Amino acid sequence: MLRIVVFTLMLGCGLAVVSGGGSGSTHAAQDEAAGCAGSWLVQITLEGRDVTEDALIRFDPDGTMTVSSPPVLPAMPGPGEEPLHASAGLGTWESSGEGACAFEVVRLLGSDDGVGVGTLNIRGTAARNDSGDGLDGSLTYIRGTGFGQTAATSDGTFTGFPLDG
Numbered sequence: 001m002l003r004i005v006v007f008t009l010m011l012g013c014g015l016a017v018v019s020g021g022g023s024g025s026t027h028a029a030q031d032e033a034a035g036c037a038g039s040w041l042v043q044i045t046l047e048g049r050d051v052t053e054d055a056l057i058r059f060d061p062d063g064t065m066t067v068s069s070p071p072v073l074p075a076m077p078g079p080g081e082e083p084l085h086a087s088a089g090l091g092t093w094e095s096s097g098e099g100a101c102a103f104e105v106v107r108l109l110g111s112d113d114g115v116g117v118g119t120l121n122i123r124g125t126a127a128r129n130d131s132g133d134g135l136d137g138s139l140t141y142i143r144g145t146g147f148g149q150t151a152a153t154s155d156g157t158f159t160g161f162p163l164d165g
Contacts, residue, residue: 035095036103036126037061040135040160047155048077057160059101065091067105073120076143076152085110086120099128109143118151119144126160135160 036059044053055069067089075081091105107120124139136159143152 035059035097035099035101036093036128036135037095039163041163042135042158042160044139044158045156046077046141049074049154049156056163059093059103063092063094065089065093065103065105067091067107067122073109076141076154078152078154081152084117084120085112085114089120089122091122096125099132101126116146118146124158126158133162135162 038059040057040059042055042057044055046053051074053069053074055067058066060066069086071085072083073086075083087108087110089105089107091103093101093103095101102125103123105122107122108116109118109120111117121142121144122139123142124137126135126137128134129136136157138155138157141152141154141156142150145151
């Protein structure tokens with residue numbers, strides 16, 4: 001009976017070691033499929049705008065994302081555009097495999113006196129760079145009025161650096 005108990009314990013420990021080794025490769029496969037998951041410091045450049053915008057972006061594993069940046073956004077390119085106050089952004093993202101993703105974020109916009117003036121919808125795609133230590137992407141800013149009409153659009157690119165190693 002003692003031999004059966006010892007054999008069962010040894011077999012259990014052996015299976016635990018083997019399955020633990022296998023989980024490393026499973027974890028690596030999940031990381032690759034995880035798309036853009038993580039926290040990033042990004043620099044955004046919009047066509048027609050001379051300044052870059054810095055933002056913090058968090059792609060959570062559950063498909064949600066948040067964007068934080070300074071509270072005043074530079075004016076979008078175009079006549080009559082002016083800097084606006086913006087809330088943090090909330091959105092969703094979906095992995096498209098091999099370290100890439102598509103995303104959409106919405107931010108609320110306000111004037112200097114705090115009156116809501118519409119939304120900023122940001123849609124884009126991103127992918128980890130060839131070395132895997134950065135994120136590169138393209139996006140479209142769509143500024144909507146308080147009545148849901150498009151007031152201005154602008155395309156751009158961004159480069160990100162990981163904040164969580």
